[in-house]
Amino acid sequence: MSSLACCFVWNVRGLNGRARRNVVREFPVKKGQLLNHVRLRLPPGDECVRRGILLGWNNDCWTTSDVHKGRYTISAKLSAPSASTDQWWITVVYGPQLDHEKVEFLDELLHFRDSHPGPWFLCGDFNMIYRAQDKNNGRLDRRCMRRFRAFLNRVNLEELNLVGRRFTWSNERERPTLELLDRMFASMDWFVAFPNHMLKPLSSDCSDLRCYLLLQLKVNTDLKRRFRFESFWTKLPGFDDVVAAAWEPSVTNADPFRVLDHKLRNVAKALRRWSNTKIGSVRLQLAMAREVIQRFDEEQESRTLLP
Structure with a gap:
């Protein structure tokens, strides 16, 4: 039977607030019964705020193996329990802000890709853009853009089309700067494995700076609806x-x-x-x-x- 599986990406900040902590805790249960996860703690950012990445999955939909933790990334191999041959890699990122760290960040991704062939799905907050249209003003770091674009070309990744929004981040000023920082990429063999997919934004009702990204995938499963x-x-x-x-x-x-x-x-x-x-x-x-x-x-x- 064909059913819908979801990949949810949200760069959340301000977890000292109870409302945001409740959303992070309760959302996976409401949307997909988060049964397992792995965390990566990152060094504090410019504001000396603790950062991290959480990769979670529903054990009823996916089995996970070969977890790799880098400095800015978490990667794992996923496969559907009913079709163990259809395996693919997922990498979740939290891109740094400093220029020299961005070079290290892209090198980390490139090294992972060179040693892990197969369908690859890459998502998260990259903290960089590769096209001028990804920002609503002309203040562009073109050197960084060229570096990001060269990486995407080398690893042969294509971006998933975001339906309904041009940007995912705002600085919330009177004349705001808007950028497309949170995004999803995939290799061609991943697109072949998941031809029926849709990436759409959700409302920023609990995030003052970013919108949520929700990717819907059609997968084969024989699961019954559970009581929650x-x-x-x-x-x-x-x-x-x-x-x-x-x-x-x-x-x-x-x-x-x-x-x-x-x-x-x-x-x-x-x-x-x-x-x-x-x-x-x-x-x-x-x-x-x-x-x-x-x-x-x-x-x-x-x-x-x-x-």
């Missing part, structure tokens, strides 16, 4: 009554384990029905709010927005 318990349910009126009513019916002629299994299944079904009828409108309002924010994000690329 939402932690905020417990704070809503009627939750306790639904659980109590679903738990109450007795089960006869069964051992304790089967009784427990039956009751838990009843509770899951009852909560799913209750959520669809009572909470669906809340999720719709949240989706509408994000749509409005995304429209503002798009308008900011063409004109100055007034408060």
Whole structure:
């Protein structure tokens, strides 16, 4: 059966704020059940702020092996459990800001590619551009642009088309500087393996500087839809009554384990029905709010927005 798998890229800063920490913690559970991950801590940046990269994956959709940690990158080999022969490399980056470190950054990527052939997917915050159209003004570092473009040509990577947005970063000034810093590239054999894909932006409702990037892939899987318990349910009126009513019916002629299994299944079904009828409108309002924010994000690329 064909289903949709997602690759989510977000350069988040300001994790001292509770709201952003909650989004980072809860988003994978809501969008894909993050079951495993690997981290890379990077040296502090110019503002002496700790930085890092988190690469996460859903064990139901992907198996991961051969994890490599560089100074600015994390790489791993991915394959679908139902098709172990279709393996590909993913590299997530956090590009540095200093010129000499950018040279080291590209050399690190080039060295990885030379020693790891096969389909390759490269994504993250590169902190550099390779085209003048990737910035909304003429203040360009053309030497850095040529260096980045030469790297892409040497490793034969093509960029995935971002639908609906020209830029992913803003300095949030009165006359903002906008740049396309967060992006995704892939080798031609990766495009052959995943011809049905779409890269689109999400609203910047929890990020003051960047938009989210969401890549949707069609993969073959035989998974069934799982029940997901939402932690905020417990704070809503009627939750306790639904659980109590679903738990109450007795089960006869069964051992304790089967009784427990039956009751838990009843509770899951009852909560799913209750959520669809009572909470669906809340999720719709949240989706509408994000749509409005995304429209503002798009308008900011063409004109100055007034408060």
